[in-house]
Amino acid sequence: xxxxxxxxxxxxxxxxxxxxxxxxxxxxxxxxxxxxxxxxxxxxxxxxxxxxxxxxxxxxxxxxxxxxxxxxxxxxxxxxxxxxxxxxxxxxxxxxxxxxxxxxxxxxxxxxxxxxxxxxxxxxxxxxxxxxxxxxxxxxxxxxxxxxxxxxxxxxxxxxxxxxxxxxxxxxxxxxxxxxxxxxxxxxxxxxxxxxxxxxxxxxxxxxxxxxxxxxxxxxxxxxxxxxxxxxxxxxxxxxxxxxxxxxxxxxxxxxxxxxxxxxxxxxxxxxxxxxxxxxxxxxxxxxxxxxxxxxxxxxxxxxxxxxxxxxxxxxxxxxxxxxxxxxxxxxxxxxxxxxxxxxxxxxxxxxxxxxxxxxxxxxxxxxxxxxxx
Numbered sequence: 001x002x003x004x005x006x007x008x009x010x011x012x013x014x015x016x017x018x019x020x021x022x023x024x025x026x027x028x029x030x031x032x033x034x035x036x037x038x039x040x041x042x043x044x045x046x047x048x049x050x051x052x053x054x055x056x057x058x059x060x061x062x063x064x065x066x067x068x069x070x071x072x073x074x075x076x077x078x079x080x081x082x083x084x085x086x087x088x089x090x091x092x093x094x095x096x097x098x099x100x101x102x103x104x105x106x107x108x109x110x111x112x113x114x115x116x117x118x119x120x121x122x123x124x125x126x127x128x129x130x131x132x133x134x135x136x137x138x139x140x141x142x143x144x145x146x147x148x149x150x151x152x153x154x155x156x157x158x159x160x161x162x163x164x165x166x167x168x169x170x171x172x173x174x175x176x177x178x179x180x181x182x183x184x185x186x187x188x189x190x191x192x193x194x195x196x197x198x199x200x201x202x203x204x205x206x207x208x209x210x211x212x213x214x215x216x217x218x219x220x221x222x223x224x225x226x227x228x229x230x231x232x233x234x235x236x237x238x239x240x241x242x243x244x245x246x247x248x249x250x251x252x253x254x255x256x257x258x259x260x261x262x263x264x265x266x267x268x269x270x271x272x273x274x275x276x277x278x279x280x281x282x283x284x285x286x287x288x289x290x291x292x293x294x295x296x297x298x299x300x301x302x303x304x305x306x307x308x309x310x311x312x313x314x315x316x317x318x319x320x321x322x323x324x325x326x327x328x329x330x331x332x333x334x335x336x337x338x339x340x341x342x343x344x345x346x347x348x349x350x351x352x353x354x355x356x357x358x359x360x361x362x363x364x365x366x367x368x369x370x371x372x373x374x
Contacts, residue, residue: 001351002042002139002324003106004073009064010112011037023367028359033373037353038327038350039143041070042353045109046141047133047168047175048239052325057118073139074107089091109138126275133179136172140315144308146333152292152300156280163247163281167224169323170313181213185272188259203263210275211256217276221247225281227318231310232286239308239341242286249279283307283359286356301333309345322350330354331361341363 004065007016012034027035036051040059043050050059060068111132123130125138142165151158167174178339188206191198225247232243259266266272283303285290306327315363316322325346331339332352339361346352347366358364359370 001075002072003075005040005042005322006069006071007041008069008112009061010059010068010070011061012043012064013037013041013131014061014064018371020353020371021367022351023348023369024234024346024354024362024365025360025369027353027355027367027371027373028357028362031234031357035373036145038373039328039353039355040122042324042326043137043141043143044070044111045072045139048165050329051143051145052374054325055119056113060113060115060118063295066118067113069110069112071108071110074109078196082369088281108140109135111135112334123325133172133175136168136175136232140169140319140321140323141326142166142169142308142311142315142323143326143328144169144330146306148304149297149301149333151304152283152295158281159281160277163221163224163279166228166311167170167220169311170227171220172222174217177213177216177220180278181210181217184209184213185275185277189266189271192263193270198263204260207256207259208273210259213251214255214276218279219250220281221269221276228307228310231314232306235306235313238345238346239302240345241295241302241310242304243292243306244286246282246284247279247283254371255269293335302338305330305342312349316349325352327352327354329356331356338366 002020002024005016005018005020006262007013010016016038018038025040029035040050040052040054043060049056055137060066069086070234108126112122113120114122123132123135139159148158148162151162163176164178184206188203188210191203191206192227200207225245227247231328235242262272262274284290285292285295285299285303295303312323312325330342332340343365354362359372362368362370
């Protein structure tokens with residue numbers, strides 16, 4: 001969990017120093033007070049552009065100097081988690097009973113931009129420079145926002161990004177493969193558009209890179225969908241509809257040969273027409289055997305929440321620690337029965353950040369840090 005969150009010139013917050021406890025972190029206040037901005041700041045502690053998908057320069061406070069920063073102290077690791085996680089300050093001594101006693105400092109994650117480079121993101125872990133993708137090794141973060149309510153009826157690209165966020169929480173290396181695949185695909189598309197024809201050797205090298213990282217992407221997605229499907233099947237019967245999920249799109253084995261064969265077609269289309277960037281996440285209402293896109297808005301919301309709850313259980317099982325959940329205005333869209341069911345399912349599942357316009361919407365939560373944002 002986050003033991004401390006510090007913001008400087010992020011969105012409408014000139015400065016913020018929040019010390020949340022375990023369990024629920026409930027942010028309430030009027031519209032425009034900056035509740036979602038706080039959730040967005042937490043989402044920036046993961047690879048990517050955060051829960052809004054905004055440009056980095058848009059996150060800087062309009063009245064500020066131009067840069068912004070987000071810093072978070074993670075709660076100390078347990079002794080069993082020290083090895084392999086890069087804790088920079090750990091000492092051992094003997095307790096009165098002769099057993100080893102570990103003293104481990106908090107890990108500090110920081111990210112932001114400088115006024116002189118508003119679109120270049122800087123990341124530091126325990127004060128040392130690090131890559132953006134390395135953040136995934138420290139925290140698994142997942143979010144739901146009102147903009148995602150129509151996820152199942154929107155474009156496939158939205159579902160693919162959602163799926164990749166699920167994968168990233170389980171396999172931190174997924175971000176590396178995604179970045180390398182996208183970079184190679186952009187270079188291939190540019191090369192295919194050359195008026196004098198593309199260099200075949202350079203094309204082959206790019207396609208080999210796309211195949212290596214694309215096959216890893218598809219395999220990781222398939223593993224996540226399989227594990228999530230098992231969790232959904234085992235989920236309790238309550239007020240949240242159970243979904244059945246599947247990964248749609250051609251198998252990515254032999255991707256290099258497929259890309260080579262499609263060069264002429266892709267050059268005419270001006271893009272790469274086949275590959276893992278064309279896969280889709282198919283979700284079905286299990287009881288009704290009906291595609292999620294054809295369900296009511298309320299059913300789609302329940303299916304989405306069910307997916308997130310099952311994924312949180314899967315992350316806890318696989319990583320040994322629950323993910324951070326960021327739920328923006330989720331309580332306002334649920335009737336009292338489903339609200340109570342949601343809080344019950346989330347109880348004891350790690351740190352869950354939620355927003356609402358009224359504190360009354362959090363009635364019934366368990367252990368909670370209540371924060372009025374004004």
